[in-house]
Amino acid sequence: MPRVLFVTGKGGVGKSTISSATALKTSELGYDTLLISTDPAHTLSDLFGLRINAEGTKIKENLEALQVDVIHEVTEHYAEIMDFISEVLKARQIDEIVAYEIANFPGITGAAALLKLLRYLEEGSHDVYILDMVPSGDALRILYLPFVFSRFSRKFMKIFAPFADLGRPLASITNIPLPSREVIETEIKLLDMLERIHGFITDPKITSLRIVMNPDTFSIENAKRTLVQASIYGLNTDLVFINKIYPEELANGYLGDWFKAQKEHIARCELEFSPIPMKRVRLLSREVKGMEAIEILAKEIFENEDPAKVYHESKPIEIVNHKSGFEIILRIRNVKKEDLEIERFGDELLIHLTTEIGRTAIILPLPAIAYKYSMRRAKIINGELHVYFGEADD
Numbered sequence: 001m002p003r004v005l006f007v008t009g010k011g012g013v014g015k016s017t018i019s020s021a022t023a024l025k026t027s028e029l030g031y032d033t034l035l036i037s038t039d040p041a042h043t044l045s046d047l048f049g050l051r052i053n054a055e056g057t058k059i060k061e062n063l064e065a066l067q068v069d070v071i072h073e074v075t076e077h078y079a080e081i082m083d084f085i086s087e088v089l090k091a092r093q094i095d096e097i098v099a100y101e102i103a104n105f106p107g108i109t110g111a112a113a114l115l116k117l118l119r120y121l122e123e124g125s126h127d128v129y130i131l132d133m134v135p136s137g138d139a140l141r142i143l144y145l146p147f148v149f150s151r152f153s154r155k156f157m158k159i160f161a162p163f164a165d166l167g168r169p170l171a172s173i174t175n176i177p178l179p180s181r182e183v184i185e186t187e188i189k190l191l192d193m194l195e196r197i198h199g200f201i202t203d204p205k206i207t208s209l210r211i212v213m214n215p216d217t218f219s220i221e222n223a224k225r226t227l228v229q230a231s232i233y234g235l236n237t238d239l240v241f242i243n244k245i246y247p248e249e250l251a252n253g254y255l256g257d258w259f260k261a262q263k264e265h266i267a268r269c270e271l272e273f274s275p276i277p278m279k280r281v282r283l284l285s286r287e288v289k290g291m292e293a294i295e296i297l298a299k300e301i302f303e304n305e306d307p308a309k310v311y312h313e314s315k316p317i318e319i320v321n322h323k324s325g326f327e328i329i330l331r332i333r334n335v336k337k338e339d340l341e342i343e344r345f346g347d348e349l350l351i352h353l354t355t356e357i358g359r360t361a362i363i364l365p366l367p368a369i370a371y372k373y374s375m376r377r378a379k380i381i382n383g384e385l386h387v388y389f390g391e392a393d394d
């Protein structure tokens with residue numbers, strides 16, 4: 001079975017560094033490893049001191065790196081869809097430049113990187129795939145949006161497909177261009193692929209999310225938000241890293257206060273992220289550049305461990321069968337009692353709630369069996385949300 005490791009975190013926390021150290025270690029253990037970066041800044045090239053291209057560059061035995069050229073991927077494979085989206089926006093009298101900007105939104109470009117990953121996964125090209133993700137507070141949306149997009153868009157496409165050849169006349173009535181047959185076919189193919197990706201990334205035996213943070217307020221808040229989103233999206237976070245920890249030598253003197261603050265942050269993180277295992281990574285005395293530095297870090301972080309193992313597995317969402325009904329348990333941290341609203345729309349639940357990251361809405365697809373039952377009640381037990389379904393008239 002392949003392993004896919006997504007490495008995410010706030011900008012500059014050390015995602016590329018940790019990804020590279022992880023990749024170096026797995027390749028040394030004999031896994032055929034592919035390190036993928038979608039960062040337009042070409043960080044991996046700088047890190048390894050090698051020119052890394054979009055086709056894949058061999059770094060050493062068992063280790064290949066690849067710099068996804070997102071613009072190229074999108075224009076090559078999804079140009080029709082982008083054209084369609086921007087046509088729709090233009091029809092609503094949105095400026096053409098703005099329309100192209102919107103059509104080029106991160107969900108689409110991120111999806112392009114995922115499609116590339118899918119191609120490799122289905123070919124079985126490597127044993128371990130490590131994705132060094134772009135810095136973004138919402139990096140995970142890239143993983144989830146394709147799925148939501150595909151659920152809604154498939155319905156939409158089914159409605160429009162019969163009209164595709166009537167495109168022009170109808171378009172002039174509605175003032176919204178209809179997708180051509182080509183666009184529909186491309187889109188349906190794309191949706192199938194996105195669903196297959198969703199299958200890979202929500203299988204905890206295959207995919208793990210690894211969150212990198214630094215011992216400071218902002219990157220920790222960002223990491224917590226990411227963890228909650230990951231739970232909602234069904235992605236298993238199996239390891240977190242606190243990177244750039246000051247060594248004891250800095251306990252006194254100019255950086256003394258920083259050192260103390262870091263200690264407090266680390267202690268808090270240990271509480272807040274438990275039971276997910278946490279790796280502490282010290283700040284080296286210089287920038288991590290070149291194979292030697294990455295090697296030092298890889299040794300310190302993983303020692304004799306296998307970074308490709310599943311470090312931890314927990315089910316943020318669970319479905320339990322009862323005699324006449326079932327129960328959905330949402331293990332999102334600290335759901336607050338006040339301010340909980342749940343609505344059912346057909347085969348989906350829309351849950352508005354407040355968690356430690358603030359007010360948020362979750363769309364939860366219901367299991368097929370839900371057709372037989374109606375929603376009876378929702379309870380919060382130890383910070384977890386339990387939603388019960390049963391016969392309508394008992």
Ligand SMILES: Nc1ncnc2c1ncn2[C@@H]1O[C@H](COP(=O)(O)OP(=O)(O)OP(=O)(O)O)[C@@H](O)[C@H]1O
Nearest residue numbers: 011012013014015016017135244282283284287288
């Ligand atoms: N443990 C460490 N010790 C010393 N320097 C580090 C450490 N980790 C990261 N750095 C340095 O911090 C900087 C940012 O690291 P890196 O590029 O890996 O972060 P990133 O999260 O990938 O950034 P971006 O969000 O821009 O992609 C680099 O200069 C890197 O060498």
Ligand SMILES: [Mg+2]
Nearest residue numbers: 015016039043
């Ligand atoms: Mg980076």
